[in-house]
Amino acid sequence: MVRRVEITPEAERVVETLRAQHGPLMFHQSGGCCDGSAPMCYPRGEFRVGERDILLGEVAGSPFYIGAAQFEYWSHTQLIIDVVPGRGSGFSLEAPDGVRFLTRSRVFTDDEVAGLAPLPTPEATL
Template sequence: MGTRVARVELTGPAEELVRRLTARHGPVMFHQSGGCCDGSAPMCWPRGEFRVGAADVLLGHVAGNTPFWMSADQYASWRHTHLTVDVVQGRGGGFSLEAPEGVRFLLRSRPLTDEERRRGEAEAPLPTGAEVTG
């Protein structure tokens, strides 16, 4: 069937920041929880320091092999959306790895196109934390 519908990507500046963070901290991952405050921004963690829940959904990989996870509740609301991770000046209020850099990750979104939506509906469900380790 080919490749899955791309549901998440990085802007150039966000990808460069992920490369720098990976060089400093080793492999990293993203998690988008969808809560208030810090949960409304994607959080970047050293891989293995954030425990993915069984119901979390793996949207895909960015910057090569960096997994991007989202809580199942959030995904239920955003499943028809394509996300772009960007980076902007200003410190977020959380524990995400980019905070000491004086920048923060944020999400920009757009609805999936009709073609992307049709393809996505024909695909197998996205993997969850219950199925994927690492």
């Protein structure tokens, strides 16, 4: 089964470090003017998920949400969460560590689109 969101091994290592420091985590991809392609990482429960946010799945054991408007743009792609050197948003947990999460994407094949799992319900991970 094809997953809508994946994570690179490098980004997963950063998530594990953050989890050890902050406890359970969550991600949100809003696409707002300041966020761009950077998903935000928060302690789970510190960010209020809106009724139009969509739970895409999990990365490194953490729920990953995306705003509905962003999902419309990226629904035909698999999101791949990566980490790169640099300073990201001050609100995301990795910011003080000199790295930032970055969302890359690749277009699903026709066969993959046919095999996509239904989106999970948000209540499953809150």
